[in-house]
Amino acid sequence: MQTKDVDRENIGIIAGGGQFPLNFIEAAKRENRRVVVVAHKGETSQQVADAADAVCWVKLGQLGRLISFFKKEGVAETVFLGTITKTRIFRDVLPDLKALALWNKIDRKQDDAILRAIANLLESEGIMVLESTTYLEHLLFPPGVLTKARPNKAQRRDIEFGWYNAREIGRLDIGQCVVVRDCTVLAVEAIEGTDKTILRGGKLAGEKAVVVKVRKPGQDFRFDLPATGLATVQTLARVKGSVLAVEAGQSLVFDREEMIKEADRAGIVVVGVVERDDGTLEIG
Amino acid sequence: MQTKDVDRENIGIIAGGGQFPLNFIEAAKRENRRVVVVAHKGETSQQVADAADAVCWVKLGQLGRLISFFKKEGVAETVFLGTITKTRIFRDVLPDLKALALWNKIDRKQDDAILRAIANLLESEGIMVLESTTYLEHLLFPPGVLTKARPNKAQRRDIEFGWYNAREIGRLDIGQCVVVRDCTVLAVEAIEGTDKTILRGGKLAGEKAVVVKVRKPGQDFRFDLPATGLATVQTLARVKGSVLAVEAGQSLVFDREEMIKEADRAGIVVVGVVERDDGTLEIG
Numbered sequence: 001m002q003t004k005d006v007d008r009e010n011i012g013i014i015a016g017g018g019q020f021p022l023n024f025i026e027a028a029k030r031e032n033r034r035v036v037v038v039a040h041k042g043e044t045s046q047q048v049a050d051a052a053d054a055v056c057w058v059k060l061g062q063l064g065r066l067i068s069f070f071k072k073e074g075v076a077e078t079v080f081l082g083t084i085t086k087t088r089i090f091r092d093v094l095p096d097l098k099a100l101a102l103w104n105k106i107d108r109k110q111d112d113a114i115l116r117a118i119a120n121l122l123e124s125e126g127i128m129v130l131e132s133t134t135y136l137e138h139l140l141f142p143p144g145v146l147t148k149a150r151p152n153k154a155q156r157r158d159i160e161f162g163w164y165n166a167r168e169i170g171r172l173d174i175g176q177c178v179v180v181r182d183c184t185v186l187a188v189e190a191i192e193g194t195d196k197t198i199l200r201g202g203k204l205a206g207e208k209a210v211v212v213k214v215r216k217p218g219q220d221f222r223f224d225l226p227a228t229g230l231a232t233v234q235t236l237a238r239v240k241g242s243v244l245a246v247e248a249g250q251s252l253v254f255d256r257e258e259m260i261k262e263a264d265r266a267g268i269v270v271v272g273v274v275e276r277d278d279g280t281l282e283i284g
Numbered sequence: 285m286q287t288k289d290v291d292r293e294n295i296g297i298i299a300g301g302g303q304f305p306l307n308f309i310e311a312a313k314r315e316n317r318r319v320v321v322v323a324h325k326g327e328t329s330q331q332v333a334d335a336a337d338a339v340c341w342v343k344l345g346q347l348g349r350l351i352s353f354f355k356k357e358g359v360a361e362t363v364f365l366g367t368i369t370k371t372r373i374f375r376d377v378l379p380d381l382k383a384l385a386l387w388n389k390i391d392r393k394q395d396d397a398i399l400r401a402i403a404n405l406l407e408s409e410g411i412m413v414l415e416s417t418t419y420l421e422h423l424l425f426p427p428g429v430l431t432k433a434r435p436n437k438a439q440r441r442d443i444e445f446g447w448y449n450a451r452e453i454g455r456l457d458i459g460q461c462v463v464v465r466d467c468t469v470l471a472v473e474a475i476e477g478t479d480k481t482i483l484r485g486g487k488l489a490g491e492k493a494v495v496v497k498v499r500k501p502g503q504d505f506r507f508d509l510p511a512t513g514l515a516t517v518q519t520l521a522r523v524k525g526s527v528l529a530v531e532a533g534q535s536l537v538f539d540r541e542e543m544i545k546e547a548d549r550a551g552i553v554v555v556g557v558v559e560r561d562d563g564t565l566e567i568g
Contacts, residue, residue: 185458185459186474186475190471192488
């Protein structure tokens with residue numbers, strides 16, 4: 001008899017890679033929740049599985065298994081957390097019948113459409129999908145310049161130029177990030193991920209690349225929030241980049257202190273940007 | 285005394301790499317023009333220089349030298365032809381005073397803006413810039429399916445999906461080409477060039493990538509026409525891609541026979557697509 005669980009409401013995590021699932025587990029436990037994790041093989045870390053109150057390992061696409069596990073564990077609320085290597089979508093998937101039925105129903109197989117369809121399926125099974133920021137509000141990217149270096153005039157212009165283009169790329173549901181220099185778009189993120197986009201654009205720039213990452217217009221906070229952190233700045237430092245500009249309050253940041261330390265060491269500007277109602281930017 | 289030139293009007297070429305300058309020289313000579321070439325070091329082939337009636341080798345950015353050479357040779361009409369490795373723009377340029385003055389005047393340093401500014405400068409010096417298709421109309425990409433393989437229903441849907449996205453990417457003046465599969469954008473071309481975009485997107489697709497390349501809305505035919513050819517299909521075959529769809533009549537194609545042969549060997553669909561006035565596509 002598990003007396004310790006009597007007072008604790010269950011919450012499910014559909015976990016990918018990275019440290020967000022762990023941040024969430026810690027925060028949820030502080031709120032006295034019992035945490036039930038569906039972990040993805042090759043993505044989710046063992047640490048996450050160890051910290052969970054219950055865990056089920058699946059391959060990408062085992063939706064039926066995920067649902068029956070949550071039902072068995074009495075999960076009525078869940079969050080999507082962590083990264084799935086998107087390039088696996090065409091390579092390393094084990095779709096079960098539920099997943100195949102869903103896949104065939106989706107018209108445009110883009111991130112948002114896929115995740116929204118999965119969320120709808122879960123909700124039709126009585127499992128609500130909460131916003132990814134639940135319990136993680138302290139990890140939202142703050143507004144203003146975080147580093148010692150502040151953006152100069154040319155960098156501000158590049159941030160504005162990149163912002164416009166990243167927004168449009170998001171509107172097309174292609175990606176969230178662009179790399180620019182001197183008001184030229186050097187790289188656009190599609191499904192290869194932000195780090196690879198930074199490396200590609202940064203090499204093309206030679207140096208002084210400006211990276212802009214924004215929330216997609218109409219993006220659903222329940223999944224696929226933009227995220228940045230120490231690794232992002234390390235990647236940018238490798239290609240001698242100069243600016244990381246991220247939409248403040250609309251994305252998560254991890255290892256913030258270490259990230260700022262690394263940026264200061266490399267002379268990189270890190271800034272949380274706010275778009276005002278009239279479309280102009282508050283760069284800080 | 286060069287009696288042979290008495291009846292021949294001069295025409296200038298600002299030549300990049302690839303075979304177009306050579307195609308042009310042959311065609312222009314058939315029209316009895318005297319061909320004066322500004323060749324770019326590291327880009328233009330020696331063959332092009334050898335075929336010209338007069339040649340001046342420059343590094344990217346030597347605008348003053350280019351203009352005085354054309355004036356000395358009596359050139360009043362010129363064309364931009366061939367590729368410049370765009371990634372050099374930030375690496376391997378020797379801008380002279382004219383180029384620096386021009387560079388500082390351009391607001392958004394994108395292809396079109398840069399080339400248009402150069403064209404304006406030339407025209408202010410009395411040197412008209414003609415459309416790149418001059419004498420090369422026979423190299424325009426034809427409408428319809430060129431290969432034995434015809435696009436199936438799913439491929440048609442991907443062509444339409446890719447077309448929409450490529451147009452928007454062009455409207456942003458970012459690039460001309462996207463790689464898609466199953467209505468997901470896998471790669472967007474920025475300044476890395478079409479071949480690298482095909483390789484990246486094709487690898488992410490695993491196989492069956494669909495490549496769509498279109499003319500940018502409002503693109504100036506005087507420079508930077510989309511071009512495809514044997515090398516494009518060879519690149520696509522390397523990543524087991526399935527379709528190359530190109531805007532018909534709005535781009536050039538080289539080595540057409542060899543390209544079709546290679547596509548047939550690899551089972552690739554090559555198709556020239558026409559956008560009707562109502563925005564729907566004639567895929568053939």
